[in-house]
Amino acid sequence: MGQTIAEKIISRRAGRPVAANEIAIVPIDxxxxxxxxxxxxxxxxxxxxxxxxxxxxxxxLVLDHAAPAPNEQIGNLHALMRDFAREMGCTLYDVGEGICHQLMVEYDHVRPGDIFLGADSHTPTYGAIGAFAVGVGSTDLAAAWLTGKTWLKTPPSLKITLSGALRPGVSAKDLVLFLVGQIGPDGARYQAVEFTGTALHPLSLASRMTLANMTAEMGAKTAFVDVTGLDLPYRYDPVYPDPDAVYSAVYSFNVSDLRPQIAIPHAPNNVVPIDTVAGTPINAGFIGSCTNSRLEDLQAAAAVLRGHKIASGVRLLIAPASRQVFAMALRDGTVATLIEAGATFITSGCGPCVGTHQGIPGDGERVITSTNRNFRGRMGNPNASIYLASPAVVAASVLRGVITDPADVL
Known part of the structure; x- marks a missing residue:
């Protein structure tokens, strides 16, 4: 019987054939x-x-969720991490360096075929390069720090085949929102999601990271995006599933007619085409998070806002994925375009997404954001309403002051 990508990677590390639902102890990378x-x-x-x-x-170790420290308690936790990194000799990314998942890929901490543990639920992001990446709790992570090993229940796999080509103005964020809406919050519970199909081949690494990232909103354990067409700055041996691999479910979608998508309050799977909510007034926009804060995301927003000003009474916050992304956006004029339109840049990090600080909305406010979750209270205020969208939709919406299709602006 053939193997899925998850089964192959775990089998190689375990030193024996491993099938879905089998438990294995494996070394980590x-x-x-x-x-x-x-x-x-x-x-x-x-x-x-x-x-x-x-x-x-x-x-x-990465300081990104509440950085710079908003209070004394967090400041002391940051000091604890700095002291630990200095004592142990491990890598520490301090305030402003960037968001953890961007940095792990940007600085080659994770590579195709690796088994990688992250104490964060969106660790499956690294499936964009073909790594078996899983989120774990702090205690499991501590044990792995000590031993260099972890235990895994080999996840069953779910296959999503994507054909056609995305229309101009429709992005990987629109695609993954659509898929989360179709599959649901438990549709991939403790499974490995395999993305394949010709629609993926032209996608950039950043777009593939967006796809893998939001499989967490399907309940997935991990994810793999077909690496065909992916350009990485090093040689690697891709892992592909066998033709006779067994899947728990197989989905097929043609993406050619996909329109921009919006997840409306208060669930990431509460997804509708943009026409359903177009014209809904908004108070603020946010472009950032581990889902959509890379250079192509900032460029997409700049393309919408170039030569315009955001609507009166509306604000736009932007947190680049990393210091390096911010520097690139400075060099190519993207930052200048966004600032001239009225955007405010804040520290590279996760603050507004998780609601720790830097942009918590007020009671009754509506925020349109490129983040990955819109549960009640997600951005720090349970009395606010959060709409999930692509960076281009966020930009078009702050420009008009209402939820707007970028096609109506460009």
């Missing part, structure tokens, strides 16, 4: 934690008697 999870992992590591990391070069 890397591990990451943020300021939301690392302090708990550090304490658990100490309680386990940990004195040295199994491999400091393969451990990274």
């Amino acid at each position: 890397g591990a990451m934690a943020t300021d939301a999870t690392a302090p708990l992992a550090i304490r658990a590591f100490r309680e386990m008697g940990g004195r040295v990391l199994w491999n400091p070069e393969r451990v990274a």
Whole structure:
């Protein structure tokens, strides 16, 4: 019987054939934690008697969820992480360096075929390059820091085949919102989602990261995006499924007629075509998060806003994915275009997405955002309404002050 990508990667690491639902203990290739999870992992590591990391070069800590520190308590947690990284000799990305998932790919901490652990639910993002990447709790991460191994229940796999070509102005964010709406929040529960099909071949790495990232909103354990057509700055051996691999479910979609999509309050799977909610007044827009804050996302927003000003009484916050992304956007004029339109840039990080600080909405406000979740209270205020959309839709909406299709502006 053939194997899926997940089964192949786990089998190689386990040293024996492994099928779906089998438990295996495997060595890992890397591990990451943020300021939301690392302090708990550090304490658990100490309680386990940990004195040295199994491999400091393969451990990274990132200050991104509440950075710069908004209060004394968070400041002390950041200090704990800095001290731990200095003592252990592992990598620390301090305030402003960027969002954890961007940095792990940007600085080659994770590569195709790796087994990588992240103490964050959107760790499946690295499936964009073909890595088996899973989110884990702080205690499991601490054990992996100590031993260099983890246990895995091999996930069954769900296959999504995408044909056709996305229309101009329709992005990977629109596509993955549509898919989350179709499959639902539990449709891929503890499964590996495999994306394949000709519609993927022209997509950039950034777009593929968007697809893999939001499989978390389907309940997925991990995700893999077919690497055909993917250009990476190093040589690698891609992992493909066998032709006779067994899947729990198979979906097929032609994306050629897809329109921009919106997830309306208060669930990421509450997805409708933009025409359904066009004209809904909004108070603010946010472009950022581990889903959509890379250079192509900022450029898409700039293309909509170039030569215009955002609507009176509406604000637009932007948090680039990393310092490097911000520098590139400065060099090509993207930042200038967005600032001239009225946007405000804030520290590269996750603050507004998770609602820790930097842009918490007021009661009754509607925010349109390029983030991945819109549960009640997600951006820090349970009395606000959050709409999920692509960066281009966010830009068009802050320009008009109401939810707007970018095609109506460009």
